[in-house]
Amino acid sequence: MDRHQAKPAPGRPRSQQAMEAVLTAVRQLLETSAYKQITMEGIAKAAGVGKPTLYRWWPNVASIVMDAMTKQARQDIGVPDTGSLESDLHLYIGDTCRSLTQGAGSIMRSLMAEAQFDDGFAQIFRESFICSRRETLIALLKRSAARGELPKDADLELLTDLCYGPIWYRLLNGHAPLDEPFVQAITAHIMRG
Amino acid sequence: MDRHQAKPAPGRPRSQQAMEAVLTAVRQLLETSAYKQITMEGIAKAAGVGKPTLYRWWPNVASIVMDAMTKQARQDIGVPDTGSLESDLHLYIGDTCRSLTQGAGSIMRSLMAEAQFDDGFAQIFRESFICSRRETLIALLKRSAARGELPKDADLELLTDLCYGPIWYRLLNGHAPLDEPFVQAITAHIMRG
């Protein structure tokens, strides 16, 4: 249900320009600094924006960074549809891992870490990132199940955990790379399930 | 050890006592506060210890907390040996999950998060926690491989990722419980691998 024909809010509307300046500034900061060194104060200064404006739109650094990430590239990882579960999975997991090894990974680690400390952010982070990716994968699996490649009673949620779990585990611990053999191994492991 | 007949030291050799006071204080703080609210300042005050003393022994809060955790309970999770890989795995994974759902989980999440921000701590955390658990599991798998329950060329490192990955993934995201069905599902999937 939308606010069909809703009155525009009274008062000066929020400045799209300011918002974009902030997101751009954050992206630049992320390229030159570690996530932990990014502060509200620094963002405000870099974006030429007042601190209250920042706080009016976002509650903390993590939310801004997340916005900058999601608005930047929503289409990084497409949903493959080759007709075969195995190749679909292989492509999807491969894209996911490649994306995470190319710079986004470090930020995602920081956001995941931040989510452990702030319940409010955790909720948004999980809804925006984790769940949306999970649902994409689940849709892929469902399609495959409809083709009969999976047993009808397969627990798709669980399969998703088995897929993303090891990826995040390696990403967060850095004890082993997210490379092609790893992608193949996960794919094979899920195919056996 | 006594100061048997020793000259009174020129210094003030109270260090062991101070260290224990710190660890005890941290344990108490962890029971009543969120990890994020624990500060060096707070620990020093709670332990009746000077801040420089803290910094002389540990570089940051995370290290103290980790010390307090490891010194407290090293024997939480035993290594089962029933002769069957499946039941060994089931017991081990079950113990792991139960331990993580009983309070330690929240602290482990925080430490894992902290490790994303501080490379120095990350190294210690992985060596002390992650790797030691991985090695335990690998030993269990090796024993089983020697019994012929696993193919000789099985990638034990990878199997360990497939086991711990989903557990951490659920722990960090909280989207699903670490319950008995989950334990059984992971066990089953690894048995098939």
Add this chain to the structure above:
Amino acid sequence: MDRHQAKPAPGRPRSQQAMEAVLTAVRQLLETSAYKQITMEGIAKAAGVGKPTLYRWWPNVASIVMDAMTKQARQDIGVPDTGSLESDLHLYIGDTCRSLTQGAGSIMRSLMAEAQFDDGFAQIFRESFICSRRETLIALLKRSAARGELPKDADLELLTDLCYGPIWYRLLNGHAPLDEPFVQAITAHIMRG
């Protein structure tokens, strides 16, 4: 110089209603808060008026407060005329002190303080308050001088300072009351001059 026969300006005229709402709101705020806690923001909200409207009419809080005060009571202190300088003075100084001890004093102190920080306001404050009262007193003295109660070369400006000075001094410092003995003492002191 008037806008004699000027065209009425085009556009919506300024709202008399808004102005009165502001002054009323300020009076209410003054009753419940210290002067220092009154802000443009607060006045706007209390009066249900936009901030630009406020700034269109007044440059700062002090000016609004002064307006509210002057519009409220212009006739607090009458000019006595008993035929005797001493009794005129006694009545006038007495009225002044009574008015200042009954609530107006605290606001006058704040306005006088504000005038120390803002030259623009200082000018208005002195013209509206200080000088108008001084002129009243000088008129009273002149009348008396015409009757021969004062030497012809008496410095009336100086006498006014000798009268108002101690009153303000006690008001601002609060080290002693503006009571009847004080009124009599000042009167006597001036009579001797």
Add this chain to the structure above:
Amino acid sequence: MDRHQAKPAPGRPRSQQAMEAVLTAVRQLLETSAYKQITMEGIAKAAGVGKPTLYRWWPNVASIVMDAMTKQARQDIGVPDTGSLESDLHLYIGDTCRSLTQGAGSIMRSLMAEAQFDDGFAQIFRESFICSRRETLIALLKRSAARGELPKDADLELLTDLCYGPIWYRLLNGHAPLDEPFVQAITAHIMRG
């Protein structure tokens, strides 16, 4: 009464150096800026001192400024003793007025104004400045009364108000100078009282 033989407080003592840096910085700021433009933030930066250090010693700008003023020159105005009340008064009032027209006046005005807004500061200001000056003058008057130059029942407190009142009144309003004729006039009036 001092803390005879008191234990020195434990911990690092307060840095005399920091305190002096602050007072020096404030004096420099006062020369180049209006009082109202001086902020805690600015003082901290100018003195190369942390803000908490400032707040540890003083509650607000006014207190720092007052400290800087009192520590700078305690001997500006001596207490004359010529043997004659009239010449003593004339010298004392003259010194007071000269001191107030030479730069200190503007700061004193600001401090007096500040005292109207902050009760805590008001108390300190009155004790440090107002009362100490009043007592000096009262002592002078008492000495004279002992010589029989004043009636025995003269209200010295009141005479002090009659002396300082007009001075402050002219200082705060700026409608007339604190010049030599003014000094003579006040002296003459008090002599008649």
Add this chain to the structure above:
DNA sequence: AACTAATCGAGACGGTACGTCTCGTCTTTTT
């Protein structure tokens, strides 16, 4: 009756300073 123009309310804007917090270091006294 439609147009024009200045006002209104609301509230977001870029700023600045606030007073607090924690950091990691430094200095002193005490043991």
Add this chain to the structure above:
DNA sequence: AAAAAGACGAGACGTACCGTCTCGATTAGTT
């Protein structure tokens, strides 16, 4: 020599107002 206590410089935090701006709506007088 090492302990506690705690002050230190630094700087981010989130908040409060400032005075300006940008809206849509309202309200006159002018076409």
